[in-house]
Amino acid sequence: MGKLRVALLLLVAWTVPAWAGDCPRPGTLGTSRTLEVDATRYPRVGLKSFPQTLPLEDKEVVLTFDDGPATTTPRILDALARECVLATFFQVGRNSQGMPGIVRKAAALGHTMGHHSWSHPHLNAMSLKAATDNIDRGIVADETALNGKATNVPRTPFFRFPYFESTPELLAMLQARGIVVFGADFWASDWLPMTPQDELKLITGRLKAARKGIILFHDIRAQTAAMLPDFLKYMRVNGYHVVHVVPKPKGVEKHADANDIASAVPPVDELRGRSSPDE
Template structure:
């Protein structure tokens, strides 16, 4: 058995054990509420890309992670589990195909699994048909990893464009299919090389300025995996609350887009 496989199994076991306890446990950050996102009302969200974002209260944050699954994802899942926090993962199809066990593990932990294309290309530089095909192949790979059946109809209709590079035609296509396009309100810039300590300083500074919002991280980054426990502690100590986003069920009553179920 390879060292990577052994490492993944160890993290799987820890994450499962953490979630086996009742959450939130005393002294953990926890997940304050679940927000059902109505695609008709919020087709495109995130102030870095769009005029609209989610209806969050002061000091509420939504944690999102892009580009996985990867060898570093178990460390992210373990940190979240220790604090009883739920997040959203926007997955690249080729990575889901390579590591389907991690897709299932994230879902088993209660996290929301969105989509992030098949191969992380510059979709705005492709023809509409080629870009649509890449999006659909990514969704199909994610669905196959999660449910064992490849389909371009997403069980979670959330999508984030690689590099936030969209086109009007692709946005219209996704909206017509009832797929919410996620931007972000601010991010950790963790695609840049920096220490975990520098990343923590950067993201907490941006959080202080914004006070709330959708935050973008990358679960493929080792520096983010190393930083995340301290960031979650910062949220807990400073009175921030984590909101978990899920799709609004089809046919649900209109008021259900702001469900405040406590975990």
């Protein structure tokens, strides 16, 4: 029984990387291009929170997932790997500390690993010091899970505020440290109870309306994990393209170009009385 169990674990461990290693494959959605992002040119992006977003073409989307890692994250990774798609994960530090293997697996598959605080608090209700400490503690936990090194200097300098609740002081602090703040252009509202079918209908409707943008999901949601294969198929069938965002390498000369920062009218939020994307 012991040998059989080891064999099964090895099979599980290598299946997803094998799919990813075969990419791109005919008949998959794929990742159409990579977009390098840094805080000089793109300090804050996402029309739900800021007046600017990433320079995406019509029918281009950036897939992002918050609040992991979680027991549902491997299902998200499976769905992405089957379609040769790369995404960005904004991790909660205490979850990374508890599930470092999932963090490393996502990174090994090529996904971008961003940061989402230590404990998912309302950072705008805390003192600047307490909020900064929570952000840094989360980065340290994420970096330790990823690289075995306890540092508050993120290898991937991408951060998303829990609930999208920032303050001018925190935004200035992050920009001074070269950390890009991500909002979103629209989201799946998957913090609300709904069936995978209802979530698919909601997010495809919003995608049709927006046509492009940064999409927010939560990899901790079972309904999202169940819905994602059908959503990726929908994008493939309907001619959408996935853009993978990565940090601009250090030492590369940066030139701001006003044409690179796209602004657009955000889609009307279907929810009433709610301005935050997280529970």
